[in-house]
Amino acid sequence: MHTEFTDEGLATLGRKALEVEIAGLSAQLPRLGGDFARACRICLNCRGRVVVTGMGKSGHVGGKIAATLASTGTPAFFVHPAEASHGDVGMITREDAVIALSNSGETGEILTIVPVIKRLGVPLIAFTGNAGSALARAATVHLDIGVPAEACPLNLAPTASTTAALAMGDALAVTLLEARGFTEEDFARSHPAGSLGRRLLLRVRDVMRSGADVPMVIAQATLADGLLEMTRKGLGMTAIVDDARRLLGVFTDGDLRRTLDRGADPKTARMGDLMTRDPKTAGAEMLAAEAVLLMETHRITSLVVVDDSGVAVGALNVHDLLRAGVV
Numbered sequence: 097m098h099t100e101f102t103d104e105g106l107a108t109l110g111r112k113a114l115e116v117e118i119a120g121l122s123a124q125l126p127r128l129g130g131d132f133a134r135a136c137r138i139c140l141n142c143r144g145r146v147v148v149t150g151m152g153k154s155g156h157v158g159g160k161i162a163a164t165l166a167s168t169g170t171p172a173f174f175v176h177p178a179e180a181s182h183g184d185v186g187m188i189t190r191e192d193a194v195i196a197l198s199n200s201g202e203t204g205e206i207l208t209i210v211p212v213i214k215r216l217g218v219p220l221i222a223f224t225g226n227a228g229s230a231l232a233r234a235a236t237v238h239l240d241i242g243v244p245a246e247a248c249p250l251n252l253a254p255t256a257s258t259t260a261a262l263a264m265g266d267a268l269a270v271t272l273l274e275a276r277g278f279t280e281e282d283f284a285r286s287h288p289a290g291s292l293g294r295r296l297l298l299r300v301r302d303v304m305r306s307g308a309d310v311p312m313v314i315a316q317a318t319l320a321d322g323l324l325e326m327t328r329k330g331l332g333m334t335a336i337v338d339d340a341r342r343l344l345g346v347f348t349d350g351d352l353r354r355t356l357d358r359g360a361d362p363k364t365a366r367m368g369d370l371m372t373r374d375p376k377t378a379g380a381e382m383l384a385a386e387a388v389l390l391m392e393t394h395r396i397t398s399l400v401v402v403d404d405s406g407v408a409v410g411a412l413n414v415h416d417l418l419r420a421g422v423v
Contacts, residue, residue: 113247113255120243120256121263127240128267135237136271138219139170144191146172149180151205153254154197154223154261161195161265168269169278177205185212195221195265199241199257201229210234223261239264300387301380303420304401304410305331312337312408315344315368319360322347322367333398335408336371342406345371348398377402380409384422387412 101109139146146165150158158174165172175184177196188194194213196206201224213220214234222235225242232238241264247255272278311329313322315336325334326347333348347367355370378387378399387399391414401410 116245116247117256117259119245120247120260123243124241124260124264124267131237131239132267132271135221135239135268136275138193138221138237139165139268139272140275142170142191142193142219144171144189144193146170146193146195147188148172148174148195148197149177149206149209150197151177151203153258154199154203157258157261157265158195158197160262161197161269164266164269165272168273169276170269170272177203177209181205181208185209188213188216188218190216190218193219193221195223196231196235197223197261198229198231199225199254199261201226201231203231206231207234223264225257225260298384298420298422299380300378300382300384300399300401300412301410303384303416303422304378304380304412305329305416306410310400310408310411311335312341313367314338315366315371317367318363319355319365319367319370320362322370323352323362326352329411331398331411331413333400333411333413334367335400335411336367337408341408343375343377343400343402343408344368345373346375346398346400347371348396375400378412379403384417384420388414388417388422391417 146162148158148162148165149155155176162172162174175187198206201222207230210220210231219236220234222231222238223241224232224238225240226232227238227240241257241260243256243260245251246253246257309329311325311331311334313325313334313336315338322334326332333346335343336345336347337343345368347370351370351372355365360370376390376394376396376399378390378401380401380403390399391397398411398413400408401412403409
């Protein structure tokens with residue numbers, strides 16, 4: 097039967113747990129020295145992949161560390177140590193490096209595969225809370241992740257120790273990221289479905305209308321012809337081009353309102369006389385995010401896409417960018 101606590105009593109217990117976790121993290125700072133640097137160099141020099149392994153809660157942390165490494169420029173994957181001793185150890189090659197997590201340093205499933213790792217000549221980085229353990233002694237580099245106490249009041253459930261292991265893995269991944277010169281664009285390549293990926297990787301060519309979907313008329317076309325083209329293509333504008341499809345100007349919904357205010361006759365007024373000359377344009381290889389900035393800066397909602405010769409090859413508006421998730 098659970099003990100009755102007031103709201104403040106429950107909050108106090110939570111704060112106490114966090115304080116223990118913070119103390120565990122603080123204990124890691126003085127340990128980031130030569131051994132940590134050696135672990136970083138092993139990963140930087142690895143020509144294969146970093147294989148992360150761990151059992152139980154350490155395994156869950158190891159899976160997250162592997163995922164963080166992989167998404168920040170260090171190819172990595174997680175191998176379950178129990179499955180490794182039943183064939184999955186074959187995933188480890190001589191080109192790889194291994195990170196093994198075990199707070200006690202005596203996890204049987206990990207120690208079982210250590211001889212195979214050593215036989216391959218693969219460098220082994222051990223995260224343990226016991227510098228005298230079998231795993232620590234077998235490791236190429238040992239990173240001490242010991243904590244003064246677990247947040248669990250019984251000092252049994254892995255809490256502060258798993259937080260320390262996770263933080264050490266993050267420290268390793270972030271250090272490697274900076275050492276590799278990993279950029280936002282590199283990050284986006286690892287996250288193509290995320291908003292950052294869409295912002296940084298999507299090009300204008302990926303979202304623009306092209307071919308018969310591009311609204312365009314020649315300069316000699318009447319205003320009526322231009323309005324018909326704008327209606328058919330639904331971009332709220334049309335490009336005005338010469339016979340070689342080189343862009344001469346654009347005509348937008350705003351231009352239409354101003355033209356009608358002047359009393360122009362749709363049947364006789366020529367698009368070349370009504371168009372906006374020297375409009376803002378985009379290149380097909382421009383980042384879609386740059387197109388958004390261009391529209392926002394000049395308070396426009398559509399762009400004609402031109403090649404290096406000024407030929408109109410596409411068009412897009414803000415709705416195209418919204419659908420692509422760039423805005």
